[in-house]
Amino acid sequence: MSRFVLGLLGVVFSLNAATQVPQFSPAEERAILRHGPWPAPWSPDPSNRASGSAQAIELGERLFFEPRLSPSGKVLCATCHVPFRGWQDSRARAAGLAEVERNTPSVLNVRYGRWFGWDGAGDSLWAQSIRPILEPREMGGSVAQAAALVRSDAELACRFAKAFGALPAADEALLAAIGKALAAFQETLVTGRTPFDEFRDALARGDAAAMKSYPPAAWRGLRIFVGRGNCSACHFGPAFSNGEFHDTGVPFFVAGGGVDPGRLGGIRKLLASEFNLLGRYSDDGQKKSSLKTRHVAAEHRNFGEFKVPALRNVALTAPYMHNGSLATLADVVRHYSELSADRLHADGEVLLLRPLRLGAGEAADLVAFLESLTERESALPERKPGAPCVK
Ligand code: HEC
Ligand code: HEC
Structure with a gap:
């Protein structure tokens, strides 16, 4: 039903090029929906x-x-x-x-x-x-x-x-x-909850009006994330991690020669x-x-x-990678864009990662998507000191 409504809206809106409404293939849509709902059950x-x-x-x-x-x-x-x-x-x-x-x-x-x-x-x-x-x-x-x-x-x-x-x-x-x-x-x-979550839930309901409040740069970046970038293969599920380990070509040398x-x-x-x-x-x-x-x-x-890091609130936690070697999200995106395939495991990551060679606009879109994973407000209760413990 929702996909039918979405399809109809797609036809209507593609007639009106000035109105930007994100359209995704069924495969992209399935990949996006798997990054929610949020908070995920636990x-x-x-x-x-x-x-x-x-x-x-x-x-x-x-x-x-x-x-x-x-x-x-x-x-x-x-x-x-x-x-x-x-x-x-x-x-x-x-x-x-x-x-x-x-x-x-x-x-x-x-x-x-x-x-x-x-x-x-x-x-x-x-x-x-x-x-x-x-x-x-x-x-x-x-x-x-x-x-x-x-x-x-x-x-x-x-x-x-x-x-x-x-x-x-x-x-x-x-x-x-x-x-x-x-x-x-x-x-x-x-x-x-994040702007991405509002968008993801609007997509699930087929609510095109609500989908429009997600910035176009963010959904263009999302399309790279679930599509050509293959980022979702490792940054999987509601918390954006498959919980496993990969080599993404970040150097493993440490200070002092080890x-x-x-x-x-x-x-x-x-x-x-x-x-x-x-x-x-x-x-x-x-x-x-x-x-x-x-x-x-x-x-x-x-x-x-190294472990695939979860990505919610990632814009707030610079610098990045296991050794903090990349200062900004733009640096991380550049890393994936310019990867050297020779550095990757021939039997594993080479199948998942290849240099994306993103244009400047595409790189900025991917960063805009990562930024849309930032919570609008904290979900944590205010901390107040408890009364002393009595037996
Ligand atoms: C000196 C800084 C430092 C202190 C103090 C510290 N941590 Fe950490 N914490 C780290 C670092 C660095 C890592 C990554 C460790 C690794 O990869 O082995 C980490 C990892 C973790 C993780 C794993 C997170 C993940 O995503 O896998 C948990 C949980 C954690 N710390 C909890 C604690 C708790 C609880 C304490 C206090 C008892 C604590 N940490 C004290 C620096 C610190
Ligand atoms: C093959 C699995 C894999 C793929 C595909 C992948 N990543 Fe990663 N990602 C990782 C791993 C592993 C790390 C940590 C690497 C390290 O610290 O050495 C990481 C780190 C990151 C970080 C840093 C997070 C932090 O807290 O330090 C960001 C941001 C990120 N990836 C975004 C992306 C984007 C965007 C894509 C798609 C272009 C992508 N990843 C594709 C496995 C992957």
Whole structure:
């Protein structure tokens, strides 16, 4: 029905060249509709018994803004995931106690992820949330120190007991629960609706009048994104990521002469971690959520692959790529436009990516589309300090 109405409108409007109404082929239309609806449905993480629990979310929010998780007292999660900077830090490479090789991703919409970190070294949001606490250059903490903080602070201990019950005797189990509370909080961080979403829903309803309020440059860019650019092949679905890893020809050399092995190193770290989904801290009795981890194996082709980043609010999170090497969205589009096919994996990305050789107008259209993925207003509730915890 909607396609029929749209077809009729297409005929009417093509008679009137002055009125710009986007028209898409059925294949383009299907590809566009798959990037919504927004917010996309979500269900709690079976590997985290605190996922979705109001008490754990409260505790997790406190821990996210808790400098004492770092023995220095100087670095908190929000040092790098800064709420008013789109939950990242606007730096090329993150710096806690020292600088690291990688760019800080936003934690907005992270609940839709499948692997975590640029290299997927985390197979759950809670395991990923433990990593920076123990990383010497980020927060520089330890299992014992994080556990001692919760045991010794009356407010944190009270909130912990409400979220998880009695404090576990083992420090490592306590740290796993800290990760789970941090994850429960981050699962609430979702972006608001964007001009693209209004357009996508208008297209779904066949509402041509509403479609007209989407800027022509943005829908021309969208047509490249789902069509000739093949961007949707990797930046797939409502959050604009297929959740997997690819090499897009971004250099993997790091300062000092080393290399960042990307996914290859990530798989090795994942399989060695006591906090992975195959381990004893997963709360998923059926272990269904660990299937992906059981099937992962490091292969040479994983060298230099990085996670496909989600793209909502991308205009607010410059600089770009795993190493922050591209300053603007125009630079990213130029990267895809001028790719060198020799740099790509002959059996994989070469089939998905080829130099697009975009004209200046087309490049600007693609940037206009990426900018239309910016939320009109935040979907997050205003944060207010909670009352002290009473047992
Ligand atoms: C020093 C800066 C820094 C601090 C502090 C920091 N992070 Fe991060 N965060 C990063 C960087 C860099 C990455 C990418 C890591 C990688 O690729 O291995 C990241 C990745 C993540 C991810 C994965 C996002 C994704 O899209 O895969 C999550 C979740 C996360 N951090 C949560 C936290 C939490 C929770 C804390 C506090 C306990 C924290 N971070 C502290 C810099 C930081
Ligand atoms: C083969 C899969 C693939 C295709 C196709 C692809 N991308 Fe990407 N994209 C990635 C990966 C992987 C990264 C991260 C690369 C890195 O950091 O080394 C990325 C990064 C990005 C970023 C930076 C986001 C950030 O937060 O740093 C943008 C923007 C982007 N791509 C847009 C596009 C556009 C536009 C197209 C189409 C012209 C496209 N991508 C096609 C896989 C892909």
